[in-house]
Amino acid sequence: MLTTKQKADLGILFKIPNSIRLAYLRHKFAGDKVLCPCCKSTFREFAPFSIWKKPNSWCVRCESLERHRALWMYLEDKTDIYRKPVKLLHVAPEDMLFKRFAQEANIDYYPADILPYLYQKGTKYLDLLDPDIPDNTFDVILCNHVFAYIHDDKKAIRNVYKMLKPGGWGILQVALDPTKAETHEDLTITDPKERERVFGLNDHVRLYGLDYKDTLEAAGFEVRVDDYTAEFTDDEIFKYGFWKGDPFYVVTKKL
Ligand SMILES: [Zn+2]
Secondary structure, three states: OHHHHHHHHHHOOOOOOOHHHHHHHHOHHHHHHHEEOOOOOOOOOOEEEOOOOOOOOHHHHHOOHHHHHHHHHHHHOOOOOOOOOOOEEEEEOOOHHHHHHHHOOOOEEEEEEEOHHOOOOOOOEOOOOOOOOOOOOOOEEEEEEOOOOOHHHHHHHHHHHHHHHEEEEEOOOOOOOOOOOOEEEEOOOOOOHHHHHOOOOOOOEEEEOOOOOOOHHOOOOOOEOOHHHHHOOHHHHHHHHOOOOOOOOOEOOOO
């Protein structure tokens, strides 16, 4: 059970507008022990996103989570996405990355989703099961935390492969249990509470296991599982609010 104070911190007790809640949390977490790579804000720690599970998680300035901050730094450190002209498909475009990609002169940016109105203005409609986009269009595709919602995920992944240019690359993250060899999928579970219990979120239809790599390879990709946060010390992991053991699935399409 949450205490009244915890509920208040999460904005559960009253219908507090998000901007007010964030302003309150910025005051509450003021300090200089952690640094958000996305918005360069510092805090004494990141706020808990859901306080029973995830301390040091949520930037109360740009609203990044662990995975957003790691991806932000990975793109800067390990890829050429900001260094040469690229045509970029960004599915389910994360806010902080949308704002950056949209203003980078080298990026021909194509943000898209099947529910575009949930995202920043300018996001286009795209159904990964029936994309209205020619094959071999994009140099880079980012599609994170999308496939677990889609019944025929293998078809969606094949379409991502088709839309990528030969020689192109992508990052395709999913909710994955690294202790499980096999993906657990059950399309007959439709009750939101049961889905949350079994798959982690109330509208997911599967929880991926380590065989996710095989699924990507079956679609044609070459896959590199890059445990980026393993390159950081524990102090740095805390400072940037990363999650250990959430490697990037970096895919390429052979020339
Ligand atoms: Zn931030």
